Amino acid sequence: MNNRYVFCSLEGDVDLVAILSDILQIDIDGDAPDISRNDLEMWDSISHLRFIMELENIFGISIADEEAIELSSLSQSEKLLLSHGIHKAQGME
Numbered sequence: 001m002n003n004r005y006v007f008c009s010l011e012g013d014v015d016l017v018a019i020l021s022d023i024l025q026i027d028i029d030g031d032a033p034d035i036s037r038n039d040l041e042m043w044d045s046i047s048h049l050r051f052i053m054e055l056e057n058i059f060g061i062s063i064a065d066e067e068a069i070e071l072s073s074l075s076q077s078e079k080l081l082l083s084h085g086i087h088k089a090q091g092m093e
Contacts, residue, residue: 036073
């Protein structure tokens with residue numbers, strides 16, 4: 001589990017890499033420094049919507065259209081969650 005992308009939710013610790021891997025149905029190297037839509041051909045508009053809806057569901061947030069458009073990488077997802085007051089899992093900062 002990549003420490004960088006693990007956040008707290010009501011369901012426990014959640015790894016953004018695992019969420020994206022499930023949606024895209026591929027194995028993603030959790031040790032990669034960042035993963036963007038440009039890196040993964042299968043991260044298309046439908047997968048992107050699924051990722052956004054999953055983040056909203058898991059973390060109980062509402063992602064504005066403007067934020068969704070900007071959300072093109074895991075590092076941007078990290079910034080978005082932090083801006084919504086979602087905390088990284090303990091020891092994962």
